[in-house]
Amino acid sequence: MGNSFGKLFTVTSFGESHGRCVGVTIDGCPAGLPITEAEIQREVDKRRPGTGVAATRRAEADKVEILAGVFNGFTTGAPIGLLIWNQDVASSDYERIRFLPRPGHADFTAFMKYGGFNDYRGGGRFSGRITAGFVMAGAIARKLLGLSEIEVLAHTIEIGGIKAKPMSLDEIRSNAGTNPLRCADPTAAEEMARLIEQVKSESDSVGGLIEGMALNVPAGLGEPVFDTLDGELAKALFAIPAVKGVEFGSGFRVGQQRGSENNDPFTVKNGKIVAVTNNAGGVLGGISTGMPVVVRVAVKPTPSIARTQATVNMESMADASLAVKGRHDVCIVPRAVAVVEAMLAVTLCDFALRAGVIPRIIK
Amino acid sequence: MGNSFGKLFTVTSFGESHGRCVGVTIDGCPAGLPITEAEIQREVDKRRPGTGVAATRRAEADKVEILAGVFNGFTTGAPIGLLIWNQDVASSDYERIRFLPRPGHADFTAFMKYGGFNDYRGGGRFSGRITAGFVMAGAIARKLLGLSEIEVLAHTIEIGGIKAKPMSLDEIRSNAGTNPLRCADPTAAEEMARLIEQVKSESDSVGGLIEGMALNVPAGLGEPVFDTLDGELAKALFAIPAVKGVEFGSGFRVGQQRGSENNDPFTVKNGKIVAVTNNAGGVLGGISTGMPVVVRVAVKPTPSIARTQATVNMESMADASLAVKGRHDVCIVPRAVAVVEAMLAVTLCDFALRAGVIPRIIK
Amino acid sequence: MGNSFGKLFTVTSFGESHGRCVGVTIDGCPAGLPITEAEIQREVDKRRPGTGVAATRRAEADKVEILAGVFNGFTTGAPIGLLIWNQDVASSDYERIRFLPRPGHADFTAFMKYGGFNDYRGGGRFSGRITAGFVMAGAIARKLLGLSEIEVLAHTIEIGGIKAKPMSLDEIRSNAGTNPLRCADPTAAEEMARLIEQVKSESDSVGGLIEGMALNVPAGLGEPVFDTLDGELAKALFAIPAVKGVEFGSGFRVGQQRGSENNDPFTVKNGKIVAVTNNAGGVLGGISTGMPVVVRVAVKPTPSIARTQATVNMESMADASLAVKGRHDVCIVPRAVAVVEAMLAVTLCDFALRAGVIPRIIK
């Protein structure tokens, strides 16, 4: 239960970190969209651990396979099946700590929820690896959104307290992809890299913030009062393991603000009604304003750290300790950037279909 | 579309600010729950504008009526219909500004989404008044949760930059209800009251933060990977107009933290596994840990202010200006506290039913 | 749970036979549809017991009220709330038989499902009266379908073994509304009336068949593989109390047929592909063919009969007997005709919205 997202563009996730595969089905994709495994692969590769300091050493080929729903290079209107076979899986690392829940991980909650039947290897169903499936679905969604010139992008804006300077949209577009930190401010990116190196040497990990944006979203997407654009985006983003907060526009700063400064005045520009400022982050009343959708996401430090931590033995119910071995990212923020983009794309695609902005057959 | 929330405890909202009524239906409430209009009324009254400085002058009786689903004082298992008839509606205030979208309001987005057919009086479907329905549903949910000793509560922790001191759970329980600010720190509450008085004199409004908590939530509620406990709670909270951010536990502070400080170690206490700290805010991997669920919500300043603001005439497409007349809260945070509680209750109730924590028949 | 129908045109039913009201909310109706209480009333009146022999003597005004979602005569895009207050409710009839389940009724199953908390008066939630709400929703759906020239109609084709002759579409259109039996064959209608008179004199009841049709349905409506047009229609029709069978086109006769006689050959007519025959009943692979959708529905005899029947006392668990007093239709088939039309309309409306055949804003 709970492994599907989206009303008209429905992504169903399956697979485990150390099982046979991770995959998704996508039900509701319009017919006639040209798509290839290579295009989806390109998105998945963005999420792949780099050679950089932030990254796990697990070397995954992560080769995308289309199982169903695409014929002669076009989507057919049938469910799309996408799969990545797991490789290079070192499960034996995990047998040892089966009953020792790693602090900050879902080991304990999964054990409680599923009575110990959960696949505990590498976090099983709760691993960040599951998000490779999200990114595959996001690749399809982005292509669909592109038909309406809707663009999603995300970038790292803070790691371990080091904040990126505010950058222009052009700078974000051109810089965020060029460094392994996915940070548009090159100076901050260097500092972040140094911090990560240091944190690694301390057998620790570090968290950060990601900003996501959706551009050219037409006014009118979103469904009041419960299936709001911001509410569904938030739900989608909380599906990314390690996300602890989501805010739009001025976000938590509104707690210090006056209405006169937070309200975005309207004006007419090129015959179109636009907001002069964007404190709303592109959403009013759960519906897009036509301004960029701007969302910030708080990503906690990787819970897997090599330091010794206090835990319990769930079998013997005795206090215990563990140091998490294995290959882990010191900071998952850079890899999560691609996942934030994917979740933005998937959610917007669903709303674009609800609004009829994307047609049922692509011609 | 989008006016229902919850999979097994499904709340459907209807009604408008200046229409005949606001109401909800609740489908999935177990049979056998004793409930009276008076009990629901008590929750709705908490949301009612007080006599305090923060409040609108609209005097609403807001009398709760049970239309269906309750028989001889018990729920029947059939959909529960709950209604409040609108009274004291001054619609003529709004005719004048029909084509002048109020900055910060959903007037513009609703116009775009519904082609101008939306009920524009008092924000229509986008009014905070709709949340009276949420609170009615929340009253039922709270009673159900109470059967399993699950308790929800919320309190104001910041208004216009004035922060409440951290208070103990007992203090929050006993203080938050005693002042119109719903703030557990009496000193801060007084400062907040003064600030609101001043902001009012400046024809302005002010935002703030609310903290919500759910206590005695058993470990294991929530559904990975998309219908997560935190994701669904976030979605539910973004349904409250004016909410711009939602965070759990350490929330946005994780951007500055190390794993070693953010991870919550486990220990055994009274034969139960518990976390020593609660940076997770009671949720790991989208599933409750058994620790208190702690969520903070950012509420923007009331967009309706008497100051003159720049807007446009959507009919003539000319720049325009307006000063919002009518009766409005200077700060909606205190009234939103009851709504945060309601949304917590409704969401948890749905998950408790999914997990079988609440039975299908109450005996 | 289970009181909502439709994905994009979502009807939620509430209310009880002898409670305060019966009602529906409709979420997903496009904005801009002109609609009045009088138009909905007209549909509801078709379901009203006539003065004819088949009818209950319960005199219900059944006055339709629009609670929400309509403003200045047009739908707003918000949920539509529709209500009929119950009047002329004689509940005391039912107290006496509270623990004596009427054979053929849901009294026993409701008691088992809801642990005896169900509203047992007049069948409560399981009364045919609930379908007044379906018809209100159907009235909106029909008006929406009418924008695309899609028409639904139904008529009685058999009562107690008396079969109507096959009639032309024009005859069905003009005759079915003119007699209280809703039968297009006037001779059969007279026979049916006589039979009902006789059955009544025998303190018995009688069943029958209804044929429903949808005309001008464009090819391509329906969603494989589970949300098929025929499957969703069947589900919708089984929501009508007393329906025991649903078949499309040749229906159960296919058990005797060969492929060569059952297959409908295609041909080109006026530049359009059409089927020469319509054994498929307008559906192939769960998708509309463009031919008339033809469905037949089996309606069982009214279970309420004045004859003494064997039952049990659910409290004392002793065998018992009862003769159902009160006012009941000898044959509910004629009244169910309007409900079949409503369910056809509601279901098709949902699919028309899914396919984009009906736009989100009516202009």
Next chain:
Amino acid sequence: MGNSFGKLFTVTSFGESHGRCVGVTIDGCPAGLPITEAEIQREVDKRRPGTGVAATRRAEADKVEILAGVFNGFTTGAPIGLLIWNQDVASSDYERIRFLPRPGHADFTAFMKYGGFNDYRGGGRFSGRITAGFVMAGAIARKLLGLSEIEVLAHTIEIGGIKAKPMSLDEIRSNAGTNPLRCADPTAAEEMARLIEQVKSESDSVGGLIEGMALNVPAGLGEPVFDTLDGELAKALFAIPAVKGVEFGSGFRVGQQRGSENNDPFTVKNGKIVAVTNNAGGVLGGISTGMPVVVRVAVKPTPSIARTQATVNMESMADASLAVKGRHDVCIVPRAVAVVEAMLAVTLCDFALRAGVIPRIIK
């Protein structure tokens, strides 16, 4: 859209007849159920074309693979992924008739719905082959139901007008599996076999009826008023290609019946309330009565026949003719028996989970 079924036991179907695979994911299966590929294989094999006269000559290994959701031999609570790779696919047969819709098939409606982008090879998404996925899901559902002693079974009761004699439950259980016709009456089975042989020699096909039953279903399963047990079962059964009618208990015979003969009197037996007869087919008011659920399904003749039929060329829009080559069942009824069982199981499993009859963790 439309490829998922079930609220708490959600089956999502994907794959095509001549694509790479057919598969399902199942979301909501409780954790702790022991299950092996071999057990699922056994169910799938029942659907496999036999060596008998009724069968297609396509030789498919149809080897079941578990992709996800099962760990150490038990379900984990995560989505279960099940797959069969397609083999022995002769696609070139279909290129030739790409624009020639086969009468009685979904070729035309799929073309219309998906703008010609549908995978047309062998019916693509509309092939009976998709039901192999249903049967895989059914295998899991049956095992779950078995925990509560709920049993589903189905058998052929009519082919081409040859009717099986009414047989006892024991006879059905022991006989239906022993002949390729899946008919519990051995004499009728022989006649049916002869008829099929004859029909085959005439290059024709033939339809029939299947009776499905669910035993030991406790009273109280089903959700009024829309998600009824009979309505959801009907929807599930119409997902089987070629099904044209569904009826419960007395079914279409109610059109000739009186209330006094159709009502099932209640009595007390072994301290339990039971119905003396079962004209209701185990369902009253959309809720199970505790009596056997009895449903009959009309299966049309295989539309693929070698005779020349009239059709059109959808490209040139000219009248045309075709004789369907390839390997096809003369009568799909026997193979559909396993699919009817699967759909019964899947639907009941969903309701059993809704009612809490099946727990969330199997211990």
